[in-house]
Amino acid sequence: MDCVFCREEGGVVLWQDDAMRVVLVDEHDYPGLCRVIWNAHIAEFSDLPAAERDRLMRTVYAVERAQRSVMQPVKVNLASLGNQVPHVHWHVIPRFSNDPHFPQPIWAPRQRSVSEALLSARRAQATLLGEAVRREIPGALA
Template sequence: MSPSTPNHPENCPLCREDGGTLLWRNSQLRVIRVNDPDYPGFCRVVWQAHVREMSDLDPTQQQQLMQTVFAVERVVRELFTPDKINLASFGNMVPHVHWHVIPRWQDDRHFPEPVWGQPQRTPNAVRPQVSDDALAAALTTALAAANGPN
């Protein structure tokens, strides 16, 4: 794969930058907060190395990734009290393993459509406000329990 190919790590936005507000990182993974006022608590769990598919990870790495996704989901549920959590791993636009952890409410902008779908309403509900520092602290505690030091 040459450096001019879109799939080359030099051209991958998740290799070049964090991809949002960095909340937590270890040697394998990072958790970032997506700046989306309609979906406070929207996070991404990103595998640090440029890996295209989940099946490219060995079973231990797959388990570490999913333990992290589940820990982030638990923290988002606790802090933001959504009606539902959407978990998604596409990688169509950015072929780098990452998971979206998206809090959803029945009256959110897109419900029941996906957040990438057509808006269904103008949001007017007040959502829980959790600072980056508070979210990062909760994630650090949860992820230490899920993954141990790394």
């Protein structure tokens, strides 16, 4: 199978262990968007044993806490779709009332434009996510 998450990291690695990795995705309109990617190629979340599903979700929650702490979004969206990439992964998406699609999902039609200055400021905040993620995960996995 030709799977992008088996071939590539999927973004800038902020944290990883033998089971999974947290990556910061280069998504122009969504600085701070992260993915939590299971390392082994598994298509469906329910194919993971219960303990591994729990561990993965605790990592997703830790990334959400890191985003809330660093970026202070009005909402965080969690999504596990996998229609285009059938490899277990979660999107952790900081949302702002003035982002391009709010209040719709980020895959919906654009609602507004966002200035490059604002996106640049959010990108600067996102550079702090690596440290925040590494701080949050050990407690989440304990």
